[in-house]
Amino acid sequence: MPETADDELLNIEGLTIEIERRQDTVTLLDGVDLSIKKKRSFGIVGESGCGKSITVNALLGLLPYPLRVSGGRARFKTGAEELELLSLPPEKLREIRGREIAMIFQEPMTALDPVFNVEFQMCEALEFHRPGMGKKERSALCLEMLRKVNIPRPDQALKSYPHELSGGQLQRVMIAIALMNSPRLLSADEPTTALDVTIQAQILDLMNTLKAERDTSIIMITHDLGVIAETCEEVAVFYAGQVVEEAGAADLFHRTAHPYTRGLLRAITSLGGEKRELYTIPGMVPSGGDWKPGCRFADRCEQKMDKCTQAMPALMAAEGPGHRCRCFLWGDETETGGTV
Ligand SMILES: Nc1ncnc2c1ncn2[C@@H]1O[C@H](COP(=O)(O)OP(=O)(O)O)[C@@H](O)[C@H]1O
Numbered sequence: 200m201p202e203t204a205d206d207e208l209l210n211i212e213g214l215t216i217e218i219e220r221r222q223d224t225v226t227l228l229d230g231v232d233l234s235i236k237k238k239r240s241f242g243i244v245g246e247s248g249c250g251k252s253i254t255v256n257a258l259l260g261l262l263p264y265p266l267r268v269s270g271g272r273a274r275f276k277t278g279a280e281e282l283e284l285l286s287l288p289p290e291k292l293r294e295i296r297g298r299e300i301a302m303i304f305q306e307p308m309t310a311l312d313p314v315f316n317v318e319f320q321m322c323e324a325l326e327f328h329r330p331g332m333g334k335k336e337r338s339a340l341c342l343e344m345l346r347k348v349n350i351p352r353p354d355q356a357l358k359s360y361p362h363e364l365s366g367g368q369l370q371r372v373m374i375a376i377a378l379m380n381s382p383r384l385l386s387a388d389e390p391t392t393a394l395d396v397t398i399q400a401q402i403l404d405l406m407n408t409l410k411a412e413r414d415t416s417i418i419m420i421t422h423d424l425g426v427i428a429e430t431c432e433e434v435a436v437f438y439a440g441q442v443v444e445e446a447g448a449a450d451l452f453h454r455t456a457h458p459y460t461r462g463l464l465r466a467i468t469s470l471g472g473e474k475r476e477l478y479t480i481p482g483m484v485p486s487g488g489d490w491k492p493g494c495r496f497a498d499r500c501e502q503k504m505d506k507c508t509q510a511m512p513a514l515m516a517a518e519g520p521g522h523r524c525r526c527f528l529w530g531d532e533t534e535t536g537g538t539v
């Protein structure tokens with residue numbers, strides 16, 4: 200089916216994030232463009248520190264000081280309306296958060312309050328976004344949501360406190376809370392990283408099922424391409440504050456274009472599979488302020504050429520529709536800006 204602009208739920212253009220330090224200002228995210236489609240799962244993958252979390256946090260005004268958005272647009276299409284998320288006033292963002300866009304995080308324990316039981320916390324989310332709903336109705340919906348996320352003995356779980364549930368159960372509660380208001384977009388930031396592999400596979404299955412049932416779009420953030428393989432239709436690979444490859448998931452895995460993505464592929468922890476010796480890409484992700492001219496991956500790249508340290512490659516067409524790659528193996532286009 201040909202895609203049209205109508206299929207788009209969120210369009211991010213040139214998103215740039217900086218941090219103010221005492222002496223200088225440093226760029227952490229450098230002109231990121233992303234297009235999230237309705238009812239699809241979009242993966243953001245890259246090693247720790249590449250800018251995945253700050254990207255989604257910026258959308259909902261959740262950047263901690265002294266980080267700030269210094270450029271870009273993020274147009275969120277709710278029905279007939281189009282909202283520019285980056286310039287919405289805080290009270291409007293609060294309305295959107297949880298209702299239109301819900302988030303789940305790596306550590307469910309930190310997102311839940313230890314002194315209140317599950318029911319109280321679920322009802323609180325409903326009270327804020329659906330003030331008209333009666334108490335009985337709210338409790339019934341909470342129970343139904345816990346059933347949907349396959350929590351064993353949901354009535355008992357409803358009365359439990361966070362410390363009485365396992366990590367996997369807590370993450371199910373978080374998913375239940377996130378989906379309770381039927382958001383158009385669910386952002387899941389490393390939702391299974393803290394869980395063991397069997398539970399991880401179950402949670403990903405659950406997210407896939409709920410997405411299909413509820414027509415929710417998902418942004419799945421992970422450092423593990425194995426998670427992307429299980430869940431996503433489109434993928435952007437982040438490296439040092441930039442997108443270095445973007446493609447449909449099948450093309451990313453079968454026509455891998457960027458040497459960095461190939462490195463990530465070798466480092467996959469196969470889901471539910473046997474633990475084997477893990478490959479890690481030699482070297483480290485350079486942090487903001489530490490970017491040299493040229494390709495930011497050059498220092499760690501097995502295919503480095505002379506020009507790689509001289510100019511920044513642009514995102515260039517690679518094999519397959521919409522497949523783009525920031526690497527001179529795919530052409531000679533360079534990009535100005537950045538640190539070049
Ligand atoms: N609160 C903060 N203070 C200073 N630097 C930060 C803060 N949060 C993130 N950063 C920096 O921003 C960059 C991107 O971070 P993040 O988005 O958390 O990476 P990822 O989610 O890909 O692991 C990193 O270099 C990180 O050190």
Ligand SMILES: [Mg+2]
Pocket residue numbers: 251252253388
């Ligand atoms: Mg992160």
